[in-house]
Each structure stands twice: as structure tokens, then as C-alpha cells.
Amino acid sequence: MAEAACEVWFYHLERTGLDQALPELLEKTLQKGWKAIVRSPTAERIDHLDGWLWSYRDESFLPHAPADEPGAERQPILLTTGTDNLNAADALFLVDGAEPGELAGYQRCVILFDGGDEGQLRNARVQWTAIKARGLPASYWKQMDRGWEKQA
Numbered sequence: 639m640a641e642a643a644c645e646v647w648f649y650h651l652e653r654t655g656l657d658q659a660l661p662e663l664l665e666k667t668l669q670k671g672w673k674a675i676v677r678s679p680t681a682e683r684i685d686h687l688d689g690w691l692w693s694y695r696d697e698s699f700l701p702h703a704p705a706d707e708p709g710a711e712r713q714p715i716l717l718t719t720g721t722d723n724l725n726a727a728d729a730l731f732l733v734d735g736a737e738p739g740e741l742a743g744y745q746r747c748v749i750l751f752d753g754g755d756e757g758q759l760r761n762a763r764v765q766w767t768a769i770k771a772r773g774l775p776a777s778y779w780k781q782m783d784r785g786w787e788k789q790a
Contacts, residue, residue, distance in 0.1 A: 644741040646769045646776045648762060652753040653781040656733055660687070661694045663731065663748060664715055668700070672728035672745065674715045676702075677736040684717045691715070735761040741774065753781075 651659055660676070667674045678684055684704055691700040702715035710716055710724045718724070721739045728745040732738060735758060738747055749765055751758040769776045778790040 644744045644747055644774060646738070646741070646747045646749065646774050648766060648776065648778045649748060649750045649786070650753050650762070650778065650780045651750060656750060656752070657690055657694065659750060659781075660731065660733070661691060661700060663750075664691070664700050667729045668714055670728075673713070673725050674729045674731060675723060675725065675727040676715065676717050676731045676733065677721070678717075678719060678732075678734045679736050680734060681719055683734055684719060687717050691717075734758075738765070738769070 649659065649663070664674055664676075676684075676687060678687075688702070688704050691702050693699070700715055701713070702717060703710065703713045705716050705718035705720055705722075705724055711726070713725050716725045716727065719736075723730075723743055726743070730738070730741070730744045730747045732747065732749045735751070738749070741747055749762060751762040753759065766776060766778070776790075777788055779786045780789045
């Protein structure tokens, strides 16, 4: 089954918020030569990330665009509320409880959730159970003093 190749990593945000963690993970993704999609269920989050990824650090930016702009298929990082893999991304980043949907074609799916938000914790537990039921390899990463550590 082709879908089994996709690794699903759960990132439990406790020490930093999404605005700090996501750019770092996207940088690592681009360094691997991969393209990425960031999916949120809300257009407001997409709008926020569109501005944030240009300015999160003075000395750099992450090349990206919202999926509804021309040239989506050429973007290294695509921001979307949709489920299509328009830029043939290798990595899918899910925020705000976005659903994974079909994972065939992705090397990795990263689910980021806020440890201080009970709703996001509940949703991540449901997603973990669903991913395991699909037979996909899943890992759980937690923010510790020294950085991210694999817990499961």
C-alpha cells in the first residue's frame, strides 16, 4: 500500500507557539529539498501565516504563497485550507486541527498542536488513534528544555 510510506509526526507545542515552531520546521523541510503544504481549517490562519513567514526573522524569509494565488504549483511552501497537493509537496503540515485526509504522495505529515489548548489536545488524540488504525507509522514529539524529543 503506497500510503504506508507517509510518516506521521505529532508535535506537542508546550514551550513555544506555532509562530515560533512552524518556521523552524519549514526551514528544515526546505533544507531537505522538499516542498511543503501548510493546511489550516481557517482562512484567517492562512492570512496570518502568509504575512508571518515573510517577516518572522529579520535576516531571512520562507518562500511561500496561499494556494489561491497564481503559480501555486511552483511554490516551495503552499498555504491552504484545501486538501489538494497542488505543489506536489513532500511534507504536509497540519495546524489548528486540520484533518490529514489522503496522505498518499507525502513523505511526512506533521501535526502541530497546542499543549495549552484542551480542544487541540483532544483532537490530536483522536487523530493519533485514526492514524494508527490506518497502519501508518506515527511518532510523538514533545518540546523539552533541550529542544524536540521523540517520546513515542
